[in-house]
Amino acid sequence: MTGFLPERSASEIVDDALTRRYEGACGHCGTSRGFVFRVPDAPFDSVDVGPGFGDDRPSELLDPGEWLEMADAILARIPESPAGLTDAQRREAYADLDAGAAALEEVLKFVRDGADSVSPFSFWTERGRRFSLDSRWRFDAERLRDGLANVRAAQQRFSD
Known part of the structure; x- marks a missing residue:
């Protein structure tokens, strides 16, 4: 499956917030798609x-x-x-491990200081709530940190 490649993009104001709209065809099915993202109020301190x-x-x-x-x-x-x-396959696996770790780090950002898990009130999409209800134990902070450590350890195996 190929990804979404925007053909057009533009800045616009939506509900008094600066946004960026991307439009183009789905690389998989060809269906016209559009996505609107709110631009952060404060710019990132650095570009990583x-x-x-x-x-x-x-x-x-x-x-x-x-x-x-x-x-x-x-x-x-x-x-x-x-x-x-092959070297290319090892690099791809390493990159996937890095992206997977980054996604786990995003989940951990929802664990409030002093909390043991992600709050049930942190889920606002139907898909996320359903996943949380089916696998609530997976949102335990210690389990998430252990999972992240395991992914980082696996990265070392693919970098050697």
């Missing part, structure tokens, strides 16, 4: 070219359930072992 998403605040685009679902999808593509992989 790494795989991280956003800044240190919880996402306003995806809720923690969607982030965890994304991490699962990315990490499911990782081979069990780097043995027998």
